[in-house]
Amino acid sequence: MSTEASALVRTMRERPVAVRARSRGGPPSSPLEEFEQVYLRNVDVLMGYFARRCRDPQTVADLTSETFVRAVDGFARFDPSRGSDRAWLFGIATHVFASHCEQSAGGRDAVARLGGHRPLDEDEIEELAERIDAESEGVALMRRCAQLPAVERAAIELVDLEELTPKEAALALGVSRVAFRKRLSRARSRLRKEQHSND
Amino acid sequence: MTKFTDHLWSDLVREHGPTLAHADRPEPGRAHLLRRPRVLAGSTLGLAGVGTALVLALGAASSPPAYAVTTNSDGSVTVQINVASSLSQANAKLGAMGIDERLEIFMASGPAAVSGPVTCTPAPGANVSGPPLKVLVGTDGTEVISPGQTGGNTGVGTYHLDHCVVWGDTGSGNSGNTGAG
Numbered sequence: 001m002s003t004e005a006s007a008l009v010r011t012m013r014e015r016p017v018a019v020r021a022r023s024r025g026g027p028p029s030s031p032l033e034e035f036e037q038v039y040l041r042n043v044d045v046l047m048g049y050f051a052r053r054c055r056d057p058q059t060v061a062d063l064t065s066e067t068f069v070r071a072v073d074g075f076a077r078f079d080p081s082r083g084s085d086r087a088w089l090f091g092i093a094t095h096v097f098a099s100h101c102e103q104s105a106g107g108r109d110a111v112a113r114l115g116g117h118r119p120l121d122e123d124e125i126e127e128l129a130e131r132i133d134a135e136s137e138g139v140a141l142m143r144r145c146a147q148l149p150a151v152e153r154a155a156i157e158l159v160d161l162e163e164l165t166p167k168e169a170a171l172a173l174g175v176s177r178v179a180f181r182k183r184l185s186r187a188r189s190r191l192r193k194e195q196h197s198n199d
Numbered sequence: 200m201t202k203f204t205d206h207l208w209s210d211l212v213r214e215h216g217p218t219l220a221h222a223d224r225p226e227p228g229r230a231h232l233l234r235r236p237r238v239l240a241g242s243t244l245g246l247a248g249v250g251t252a253l254v255l256a257l258g259a260a261s262s263p264p265a266y267a268v269t270t271n272s273d274g275s276v277t278v279q280i281n282v283a284s285s286l287s288q289a290n291a292k293l294g295a296m297g298i299d300e301r302l303e304i305f306m307a308s309g310p311a312a313v314s315g316p317v318t319c320t321p322a323p324g325a326n327v328s329g330p331p332l333k334v335l336v337g338t339d340g341t342e343v344i345s346p347g348q349t350g351g352n353t354g355v356g357t358y359h360l361d362h363c364v365v366w367g368d369t370g371s372g373n374s375g376n377t378g379a380g
Contacts, residue, residue: 029358030303031222032212032216032303034224035219035222040200043200061203061207064207068211069211069214069215072211072215073218075219076222076223078225120203121202124203127201
């Protein structure tokens with residue numbers, strides 16, 4: 001992991017975890033409870049993913065919501081033995097953000113499948129604004145990666161920021177593990193060179 | 200959780216709870232064995248007469264039936280579950296029979312404090328008008344999963360039915376206006 005990425009990961013680990021355990025401690029007894037556990041494990045990191053891309057709390061809320069709505073649709077097909085729920089959700093989030101960009105470019109409103117676009121109240125806006133601020137270091141790292149090809153940026157982000165394993169990240173991005181490792185290695189190498197040249 | 204994540208979860212359950220409740224989750228490599236307690240989907244039963252028992256024998260002749268649905272003399276309906284992995288089939292079968300409500304059960308660790316069926320309650324916001332539903336897991340309400348019984352010994356332990364809820368099949372759990380903006 002690059003130096004800057006290591007520092008950032010340390011910062012993110014110290015970040016308060018905004019989830020609480022609601023499980024009774026045993027294995028999930030229903031798909032609903034299983035999904036709830038998936039939700040609790042991942043909602044905060046997905047908000048962070050979108051908070052690094054969008055400065056508007058409402059957009060972060062919409063994209064996070066849309067990711068989980070799509071996850072509900074696909075939950076019957078999600079097989080944990082083939083990859084982690086986090087990798088699966090990041091795969092969905094990647095598509096959600098791509099759709100958002102396309103729709104935004106077309107002048108259309110983005111996402112709103114929870115029965116419509118639910119406006120946030122003031123408390124929620126404040127919470128999400130704080131969440132967006134908390135991603136400032138992640139945003140800074142991603143800016144340093146701005147010159148990298150998109151796939152290499154994604155590799156750095158998923159592995160060094162989100163702590164997915166290379167295997168999970170490859171699954172999320174829909175590329176082979178070999179191809180992913182090459183991209184990750186190349187991205188880290190370029191970042192190191194950039195760092196040295198700046199020093 | 201934060202207020203936003205709490206609201207989002209509430210919205211997801213309200214709008215998509217029935218979809219999740221009846222999701223047929225893959226059970227890798229052990230399709231026909233009880234891997235762990237999970238949602239058991241049943242029904243409201245517009246079935247025939249008092250005392251009628253409907254047994255869907257999905258197992259071998261020497262095995263207990265996967266589940267049985269019995270209309271009791273007081274009009275309530277008891278769903279006995281023996282093989283959790285058969286539930287999606289059972290649910291599909293019951294749906295094909297015109298059943299318009301669905302049952303979801305929640306297991307918890309440990310043996311049942313009281314043996315026998317558990318009476319289910321309507322899910323929040325569910326429009327339920329069928330007869331009272333009861334669920335009995337196994338023969339006495341307690342289920343033991345022994346080592347070697349499941350792949351990777353997943354879910355080994357003793358479980359009981361913690362509670363069960365009934366969803367309406369149409370418009371269940373959707374109070375409308377959710378997220379309207």
